[in-house]
Amino acid sequence: MCTAIYDNKNSLFGRTLDLEYSYNEAITITPRNFNFSPKIESPIKTKFTIMGMGIVAENFPLYFDAFNEKGLAVAALNFPKSACYYEPIPNHLNLAPFEIIPYILGVCQNIYEAKELLNSLNVCDISFSDEYKSTPLHWMIADQTESIVVESTESGLQIYENDLNVITNEPTFHYQTTYFKNFGRLSPFDEDEQYSRGLSSYGLPGDFSSTSRFVRAAYLLKNSITLNKTQFFKLLDNVSVPRGAIQLKNGENVITQYSCCMDLQNKIYYYKTYNNSRICGVHMPEKPSNTLIVFPIRKDEDILLENINE
Numbered sequence: 001m002c003t004a005i006y007d008n009k010n011s012l013f014g015r016t017l018d019l020e021y022s023y024n025e026a027i028t029i030t031p032r033n034f035n036f037s038p039k040i041e042s043p044i045k046t047k048f049t050i051m052g053m054g055i056v057a058e059n060f061p062l063y064f065d066a067f068n069e070k071g072l073a074v075a076a077l078n079f080p081k082s083a084c085y086y087e088p089i090p091n092h093l094n095l096a097p098f099e100i101i102p103y104i105l106g107v108c109q110n111i112y113e114a115k116e117l118l119n120s121l122n123v124c125d126i127s128f129s130d131e132y133k134s135t136p137l138h139w140m141i142a143d144q145t146e147s148i149v150v151e152s153t154e155s156g157l158q159i160y161e162n163d164l165n166v167i168t169n170e171p172t173f174h175y176q177t178t179y180f181k182n183f184g185r186l187s188p189f190d191e192d193e194q195y196s197r198g199l200s201s202y203g204l205p206g207d208f209s210s211t212s213r214f215v216r217a218a219y220l221l222k223n224s225i226t227l228n229k230t231q232f233f234k235l236l237d238n239v240s241v242p243r244g245a246i247q248l249k250n251g252e253n254v255i256t257q258y259s260c261c262m263d264l265q266n267k268i269y270y271y272k273t274y275n276n277s278r279i280c281g282v283h284m285p286e287k288p289s290n291t292l293i294v295f296p297i298r299k300d301e302d303i304l305l306e307n308i309n310e
Contacts, residue, residue, distance in 0.1 A: 001246070001254060002077040003213050003239040004065075004140045006165040007227045011144040013073040014232060014261035014270075015065055017053075018241045020252040027269060027282050027295035028054045030061050032069075034292070036106055039126050040094040046106030051269055051284045053260060056292055057132060062098050068105040069284060071144045071264035072114065076101060076137045081170050083136030084154045085125035093117065096126035097137050110143040118159055123152040140167040144264050149173045166218045168239075169210040176214045183215055208246055213239045229270055232261045233279060243274075258297065273299045 004015035017025075030050040037043040052066020067073035076097070088094040095103055100123070108114045127134040138151040140162065147162040151173060160173050164180065167173065186201045204219055205212030217239050224231060236259045246254035260271040267284040276298045285293075 004075045004167045006142045006147045011264040012232050013142045015075045016256045016259045020254045028061050029293040038099050050105045063101040067262045070109040074101045074141050079138040080136045085123045089122045092122040093120045094122050098128050164218045168214040
């Protein structure tokens with residue numbers, strides 16, 4: 001479970017990560033000229049600095065989401081039923097799912113260049129290691145002007161223009177955008193004779209399913225006024241999962257582990273975690289070191305108790 005949104009007016013891109021466990025994820029910075037060695041393709045050196053949320057294993061950045069110094073961003077979201085990966089194909093760019101984010105952000109400056117690369121992409125069913133198995137994913141990619149969705153399914157690789165600037169999980173993006181049309185009658189504008197404010201949006205889905213989160217996020221993003229970083233997080237709050245809302249049979253609870261907002265113009269990664277609702281920010285360094293940099297994120301309780309008797 002996850003939701004990603006994109007504000008193309010202010011070049012803000014972000015997502016929620018909804019899971020029943022944490023990977024001990026951290027802000028990870030990959031420098032320019034980093035030696036990137038895919039499982040199948042020839043090694044390359046990254047052209048651009050990359051910063052995002054993920055983990056580092058065997059000196060390799062496993063990103064959940066990230067952006068590069070040119071303002072191109074990618075987020076990977078769970079796609080458990082429809083994702084279909086393939087055997088390597090000659091004369092294609094054969095990448096494992098975990099390689100797609102660092103590869104695209106390492107060599108592409110914008111959506112145009114990303115599309116050129118994606119035209120030859122073949123997503124291969126290759127695991128990073130025994131600990132980190134291959135994960136069914138699809139991807140949302142954005143630069144400072146537009147966004148697209150990339151899905152590898154039984155029909156092959158699909159690249160969708162994302163006019164709604166939203167992605168969640170299952171089913172496919174085509175189904176989600178078609179389903180959203182059922183809610184075209186909803187409006188943020190109240191009528192005077194209504195007995196309660198907000199009735200014009202009566203019927204907006206409020207559950208935590210992928211389709212409902214897609215509709216809710218698309219509706220709120222479409223009608224949001226004066227989008228800024230604070231407003232961006234308010235939109236993500238509307239699709240975030242509190243503990244207890246989704247309880248699994250093994251007793252674990254799905255929660256929103258973190259929410260993030262990437263400022264693609266000013267090159268800042270903002271985030272907040274489940275127990276720490278303060279918005280924290282990390283600025284992309286202009287001259288990063290020659291190695292991977294990892295910043296642990298703040299997960300402590302953010303409640304401050306004031307004693308009025310003192």
